[in-house]
Amino acid sequence: MSEERLLAKLKCSLQVGQCGNQVGCRFWDLALREHAHVNKRGLYDEALSSFFRNVDPRKSDGGACCVGGRIQHLKARAVLIDMEEGVVHRILQGPLREVFDSAQLLTDVSGSGNNWAVGNLTYGSAYMDSIVNKLRKAAEHCDCLQCFFLIHSMGGGTGSGLGTRVLSLLEEEFPDVCRIVTAMYPSAEDDVITSPYNSVLAMKELTEHADCVLPVENQSLVDIVNKISLMSHDAKPGCVLKKESTVTSGQGGVSPTERPFDAMNNIVANLLLNITSSSRFDGSLNMDLNEIAMNLVPFPRLHYLVPSLTPLYTLADVNIPTRRLDQMFSDAFSKEHQLIRADPKHSLYLACALMVRGNVQVSDLRRNIERLRPSLPFVSWNQEGWKTGLCSVPPVGHTHSLLALANNTCVKPTFMELRDRFTKLYKKKAHLHHYLHIDGMEQSTFSEALSSLSALIEEYHHLDATKARLIPDAPRLSIAR
């Protein structure tokens, strides 16, 4: 057989800004733990290789090890970018310091002052080449990349501004590699006054350059964390909150201490863990990352996928009767489990994906889809459109879990609210001068960003309008006989 160079499907994460790096590092922490739990023999297998390089520091040529050998030193395929030193610095001093190569880090000192223009234009231009070089290094071979994971917040300056600059860079340099962005949206009570500006400016970039976006709202994370601690406080007898649950704490992971926001970041990290699980482990119905964009993005700009994770807490039992399993499916569609404040059941589904992990079979999946489908409004041309995946390995500390990704018009109110907050500031031209005096920034950047958001809202609005209407089948082609 001719020697075909096996094109590996590597994933590379790009963590930008304070929030992005905190979430990103928690993801890598959990990923290491997950693989350690499953991979008892310490084998550097294909699953690991798509996320980690295996480096033998004793080798003289840089040390890269091939798939199949023993694990020496795992290095995350990640690039960490921050314009302040604090967060990345702490990471390099903490237990994850060995996981990141110093060549993969990019830091500066002064921060972006919560200013999208500083992040996107000033730092963007200054560090463009450097970033591309680091990317190529982390990927090893450019044509082996399958997917980039970008993680950043929307409300600040670095994550939002530099993060979206990196996004358009990725599109230019690696046009065939899928770009999935996990974007943390600020709540209305966010203490950064200019967060609406930063978010809307960033949104235009996400709409134009991302393949798909997983929006996450801080407020939803807060609500979910509160719900979990309520449960652990008035736990019913027999319902024990497992300490090593990956959702609530980093216990059992590499970093032992729990700090503020850690619980929220944990949830987002779990989202990433679950979305990549089928690429990393076996299952009877695999769902690869490139299948997510393919199935969930019917029109290029409508690529905002609302995530929901269940169950949020571990139940004591190992043998969970079917009733509990079905509850997990029901919960995935309830508004309490969505990672943005939205109610998908009362809006319109364009597409939905269910990624199940653990001992769940196709009949469980089918039974629940049949059960829940009648109460979920789907767009007329995709009445039965479900993308499903079954991965046999559950997350550590759970027997099964479910990640749902919904392309649903319920994002519209979130975006409209964001636009309102933006307009409130923009009308008064509040703080505008901070942006406009940045080299490369013009008034039109603002108005274009606003139009882009409005156009997006319009598209969702049109789809919503079809919800109540009964759309007949499209007339079929008639064949001359």
Next chain:
Amino acid sequence: MSVVTVQLGQCGNQVGQELFDVMRSDAPDVHRKTYSAVSRERFFRQTTQGALEARAVLIDMEPKVINHSMSEAAKSGRWRYGETSHFSQKQGSGNNWANGYCVHGPRHRDAVEELVRREVEHCDMLAGFIPIMSVAGGTGSGVGTFVTQCLRDVYPSSFVLNHLTWPYGTGEVIVQNYNSVLTLAHLYQLSDAILVHENDIVHKICSQLLKIKQISFSDINRVIAHQLGGVLQPTLTPVSCGAYSRHPIGELMSALACHPEYKLLSVCTIPQMASSSIAFSTFSWPALLKHLRQMLISNSKMEGGIDWQVCPPPASAGRSRSLSAGSFNTSLANLLILRGKDVYSADTGGFEDPAIYTSWLPPDEALSLWKSPVPFNKYEKSATLVSNSQALLRPLDDMVRKAWNMFASRAYIHQYVKFGISEEDFLDSFTSLEQVISSYSELQ
């Protein structure tokens, strides 16, 4: 005469492994030496060390499933796959037919053709190819179509029988209807015949007949393998002159694929029950055949909930049939395969009734009968019916209808165009399938 199987994508590789398992474990009885020898020669080859290797080429765009299938096979201890009979990449086809057909297929053409060539060289005589694939995803469907085209190009005089698994109606993949339409339209030009299993039907068999509580894809695949095995294992045919036929695929084509517009074949087997119940059941040919005939004409693909009210319309009535009117399933041709005890005394007259066939072929040509005295896969008596009939018309029409509705809104089209097919290509595929639907609707 040997068959080379090409397993494509996750489904193809999972089903293929179960199929070889069935064929290897069928007829362990030492007295069935001839039967076993023919079956072995047909699907396996012997290595110099005496191990049995499947005559199969395994293809996937990602490695996990092939690795799993190969290790499952080796675990059985009775057979295995050739060490170098597989080809996999690491990229996956992303559930995108165009990615499979336009990108992965051509990119890896040489490697795949080489694997096939090597397998064919091991055959003294080639009976034909059986590509096994699903239509919902990207690799089985897209790469599978491309590979079928390659087989056609390189082996123009060999038979190609495609086995397809159609997905659950309420999706596994959102763009499954697009992938299915594109696959079927192309295969119709390339394939000699297309044998179809539907996940929805097989699921029902698992739950209602086999009484499986928590149905997994392994269960589904095992039923498909059992039914396929019932078709492909050795039989005596009218022209095989008292010996097991050496041209199973060719004879299947003569029996069923009599017209280029009619290539869709469905399968059903009787009986089908939980292994624990088999010992307590008695089987008689009259009962089995009566049920099977009713399953055929009422279009229930399994023995359960058969509609006994359906009967052939009287010959006198003007027999114009439309898709919606009437539940009577008209056949173009049928292949009835009987296996087990007392096959020679089975009365198959019910299947020769001209009322169940379209009028083009005389009933004695429309029905082909194959027999084997060897009980198949634990059943003392069993019958497999392969039909070229209207059985797949409704599911096909549903598939096209849903795909067309999606196409009308142009949803997801940009994902396909990105990889090299155009809206025109879609329209051509829709047109081809409407033609097929029309042809089958008008069978009278």
